[in-house]
Amino acid sequence: MATAHGPLVIGVDSSTQSTKALVVDTATGEVVASGQASHPTTATHEIDPEHWWKALTSALEQCGRAATEAEAISVAGQQHGLVTLDATGAPVRPALQWNDVRSAPQVESLTRDLGGPAAWARRVGSVPAPSFTAPKWRWLTENEPETAARTAAIRLPHDYLTGRLTGEGTTDRGDASGTGWWAGDEAGYDTGILDHLGLDPALLPRVVGRGEGAGTVMAAAGLPLRTGALVAAGTGDNMGAALGLGLAPGTPVLSLGTSGTVYAVSRTRPADETGTVAGFADATDGWLPLACTLNCTLAVDRVAALLGREREDVEPAAGPVLLPFLDGERTPQLPYASGLLYGLRHDTTGGQVLQAAYDGAVYALLRALDLVLADESRPDAPILLIGGGARGTAWRETVRRLSGRPVQVPRAQELVALGAAAQAAGLLLGTDPAEVARGWRTAEGPSHDAVPRDDEALARLENALTGADDLLRRPTPGTATTEATGTATPDTAANAPGGDERGGNLPR
Numbered sequence: 001m002a003t004a005h006g007p008l009v010i011g012v013d014s015s016t017q018s019t020k021a022l023v024v025d026t027a028t029g030e031v032v033a034s035g036q037a038s039h040p041t042t043a044t045h046e047i048d049p050e051h052w053w054k055a056l057t058s059a060l061e062q063c064g065r066a067a068t069e070a071e072a073i074s075v076a077g078q079q080h081g082l083v084t085l086d087a088t089g090a091p092v093r094p095a096l097q098w099n100d101v102r103s104a105p106q107v108e109s110l111t112r113d114l115g116g117p118a119a120w121a122r123r124v125g126s127v128p129a130p131s132f133t134a135p136k137w138r139w140l141t142e143n144e145p146e147t148a149a150r151t152a153a154i155r156l157p158h159d160y161l162t163g164r165l166t167g168e169g170t171t172d173r174g175d176a177s178g179t180g181w182w183a184g185d186e187a188g189y190d191t192g193i194l195d196h197l198g199l200d201p202a203l204l205p206r207v208v209g210r211g212e213g214a215g216t217v218m219a220a221a222g223l224p225l226r227t228g229a230l231v232a233a234g235t236g237d238n239m240g241a242a243l244g245l246g247l248a249p250g251t252p253v254l255s256l257g258t259s260g261t262v263y264a265v266s267r268t269r270p271a272d273e274t275g276t277v278a279g280f281a282d283a284t285d286g287w288l289p290l291a292c293t294l295n296c297t298l299a300v301d302r303v304a305a306l307l308g309r310e311r312e313d314v315e316p317a318a319g320p321v322l323l324p325f326l327d328g329e330r331t332p333q334l335p336y337a338s339g340l341l342y343g344l345r346h347d348t349t350g351g352q353v354l355q356a357a358y359d360g361a362v363y364a365l366l367r368a369l370d371l372v373l374a375d376e377s378r379p380d381a382p383i384l385l386i387g388g389g390a391r392g393t394a395w396r397e398t399v400r401r402l403s404g405r406p407v408q409v410p411r412a413q414e415l416v417a418l419g420a421a422a423q424a425a426g427l428l429l430g431t432d433p434a435e436v437a438r439g440w441r442t443a444e445g446p447s448h449d450a451v452p453r454d455d456e457a458l459a460r461l462e463n464a465l466t467g468a469d470d471l472l473r474r475p476t477p478g479t480a481t482t483e484a485t486g487t488a489t490p491d492t493a494a495n496a497p498g499g500d501e502r503g504g505n506l507p508r
């Protein structure tokens, strides 16, 4: 272990594919030890939360003595999802993850119940998507009422892990803003929405306030950590990365992981009634307008595997279009969609098809970029490219070509875990965690100049997306999505901007 200049803290990122733990020197931001352990990924997008705990244990063990010397820890995790616990704190069923779209019919009914997309955007900052916790809870009450009845506590993934460290039920404003039942700082949970869902607020965790901690590590946690070490609030992974980058308004981030996300920090609360941009809170006292796709690195890796090609084995694609919606899609909101390949010719090569998959994944994100930045846009600001995909040349070059903007790839690779570490350091030292991260200079890294935007490719993609609209809105017979959601015909009116505004009479 390198010699530390300040107290040590731990930042954790419990994401979809793995858990990463970093032990960080608060004085310099240097990572003195790290560990990583995988989670199983399944077609159903359910997971036993015990896998997260085992992966956390393994990642901390890999950090060795440094983990036991750390004075504070914070856990960031994949957003949304639904973790249901019984009265003893044990899961009553596997957790439903953010990329599970089975609650698409419940999104339609809930959207209608509150008065349509605009009413949701005004009330909780976001139009719900199947990723959100509120429609997932409604799915559970409608489809597994006995499981719902046995539920004594509801948690988000990071709350679950934090709770096992501290023995307390806590969450933070950033992750709470992805539930669909958090009204904003002053109001806390929206009791009208909770009533409508038949959900007792006592089942929900306390939202930790700014500068406050979640508790301390209890001996019973049984991890290689110091008993009594401070535990910070934690947050959702995207809020964690924003914090880890010390992000300022006007600079867009594109994160390439299992999900693709595009976001910026903002001083004003977003309320996008088209549902493209979620009005999340950040991990401090600002906002994090964000658009998220369900199909990013895993989907493109899947296409590469089908083609029998390496990730980087791409060729310029002038013809084919691939919309890689393997898991249904959230941006654009097409939960019943599956992947679509269009424009094949005799001379189309495998490398072109793979490049088309990259193009399709990046295009879906870039379509949302202007909406995310709104009036805080700075067209010359580089896109900060993060997440596992940022290590790949094909990803980086696709983003440059389709955005026409400069791209900067931070040298620091685990920005979610670094953000969590900054949160832990902020709690330990009594300082602003965003300032801590800026002092660590985490956003620095090589810059790549803007190249002319490939408008032809964008037009081909837009043409395929609009032309196939009807097909993409229908469940694909025989796919896992159809089996999970049933064959209900989606009610597109409820999801259209300014759609059904009737019936919005929920109590506040």
Ligand SMILES: Nc1ncnc2c1ncn2[C@@H]1O[C@H](COP(=O)(O)OP(=O)(O)O)[C@@H](O)[C@H]1O
Pocket (backbone or CB within 6 Å): 015, 016, 017, 018, 256, 257, 258, 259, 297, 298, 301, 311, 387, 388, 389, 390, 391, 392, 393, 395
């Ligand atoms: N060198 C690389 N080049 C391109 N992609 C990579 C590389 N290394 C990892 N990845 C991609 O990173 C993804 C994992 O990214 P990560 O941000 O850790 O995901 P998550 O946060 O969803 O668990 C993998 O699906 C893989 O495709």
Ligand SMILES: O=C(CO)[C@@H](O)[C@H](O)COP(=O)(O)O
Pocket (backbone or CB within 6 Å): 015, 016, 017, 077, 078, 079, 080, 098, 131, 178, 236, 237, 238, 257, 258, 259, 260, 261, 292
């Ligand atoms: O649902 C969202 C954002 O709203 C996703 O970004 C999840 O938070 C999962 O992130 P990764 O595990 O892919 O990083």
